[in-house]
Amino acid sequence: MTEYEMPDPVVRIEDAREAARDLVVIPNRGVQLVPNIGIVGGSHSVLVVETGMGPENAEAVLKFATEVARGRRLYLTTTHFHPEHAFGAQVFAGEATFLINKAQAEDLAVKGPGYLEMFKGLGEAVARRLDGVRLARPDLVYDTDYDLDLGGRTVQLRATGRAHSKGDQIVTVPDAGVMFTGDLVESGQFAIFPWFPPHDIDVSGTRWLAVMERLVAERPRVVVPGHGDVGDARLLEDVRDYLHVLREETWLRRGSAMSEETIVEEVAAVMVARHPEWEGREWIEKGVGCLCYEHSVR
Template identity: 50%
Template sequence: MCPSDPTSPGSRLADPNAAPDLRQSPPPLVQGEPVEVSDGVFVIPDRRIELVPNIGIVVGETAALVIDTGMGPRNGAYVLEQARRLAGPRRLYLTLTHFHPEHGFGAQVFKGEATIVYNAGQRAELRRKGPSYLEMFRGLGPAAAAELGGVELVEPDVVHDGRAEIDLGGRTAVLRAVGPAHTASDQVVLVDDRVLFGGDLFETRIFPIAPHFPPYDVDVDGGKWISVLGELAGLAPEVVVPGHGEVTGVSVIRDVRDYLTHVRDETERLRAAGVSADETAAVIDKNARLRWATWERPEWIAFAVRAFYAAGAGS
């Protein structure tokens, strides 16, 4: 399949009636100086540019950890350059919050430069879905396709089964698999019990993306996602780094949990009353746009509704 095929996942995501149309968005480039958000913890902000994530660089006395790479080798090279600038000759590690292209498809430039650490689910999901997501994201427009040119999907050097600690020298990063939620293999990174990196489990003033793309990907688990957010809020981190949007505090986790809970409850109420999936999505979309009026990308509301609707229909 190619992106021009109307049945391809790329075509589905580029359809302006189904999801955000990114063809007119700025190029998805990681840019700017890393900002220190806590002692030894830096973030290269996404600047609210589509398909650009917040990138983490955690520097200890003996090693440094990079969290996410941006999309494609050019972004990966920029992140590696910034990490080397901050870390100097220290040993480098790389990990990902999840396998999606804008978060991890720049990993190839880190091969041989850093120890790449994934959880077992991330490796499995990358093997299973990586090629189709590469095709999908190339269909989002010329700018995305350009950054994904020459992408090679790389295997990790180290795989953990659900939890790993990386001692960076006076600073510890705990990697914990929490999926299925946004993806089948989401991972959070907690630095010194103070700074939490959560990937796309939460975003600041952006409707969360439920990647419910049947038949290509139906692994999103809204119920587990809500539970995970409750657990993460309970950690009470001082600094919260979302996958996209401004670095903030724990309130963003609660906000996204409240939104998903609302969508789940309303979807189940309408489904039980015999309302179709499309009608349910239309009703909840209208109300959510009003209730969360300051949030961007309301196009993703319907995807979350359909994910919950499908889960309820299968129960």
């Protein structure tokens, strides 16, 4: 996945800032494999969204959340099972109620061990962060939606169905107009397609696009992406539009005798010309590969 040594994916608690009343975001500061993390409070409970990668990061997040909570009950949820989002949940055992959707729980149990080993291969800094990881079991599993009462504030947890992963989850705070998207949305970066055949082919470009159409219609005031700067509803529109063009440009060429390698070259040129400032160009190839497959089985 990478040809260079990744920086240490450390969560910096000191960068935390308030995005709404009793709602704090710990930003990823543009560091790879560091997610944006949320702390959402109500009168009697506090929800933590994402753990950071590994026990040490999660311990810092838990300590900070405990200070913010000031005696309130703690909950933990994660937007999907990938290591930087969920591979610190073990630290919260006995301190917080860990709740996620059924598909994500299955991903964590079935695919988690393979992702743990794969990510350890991304460099020494990442491997150190993952040292001692034990994949946690959720305390509470829901099917498609769950309304969490924090006391005077309800947080909506919604499983989107298969998109970036099988178990993607949107976390919405309606009274604040805030939406946590996980890796369904990135800011300033091409969409991350974890397309690794034959080991993992659960990502779906077509279903992801359908999910984004629904999210755009919700028009949240604040969007907290999986990675990158916090923004507004335009972040949702950017991802929707990118996925739409990626699909159309790929399928236009897939219907010809053109090789997949040539399709990748041509589509990548189109997408980079449209978004020259975006990072993560390597994910365009993965997206094209996924959509070529979906074209063949539709």
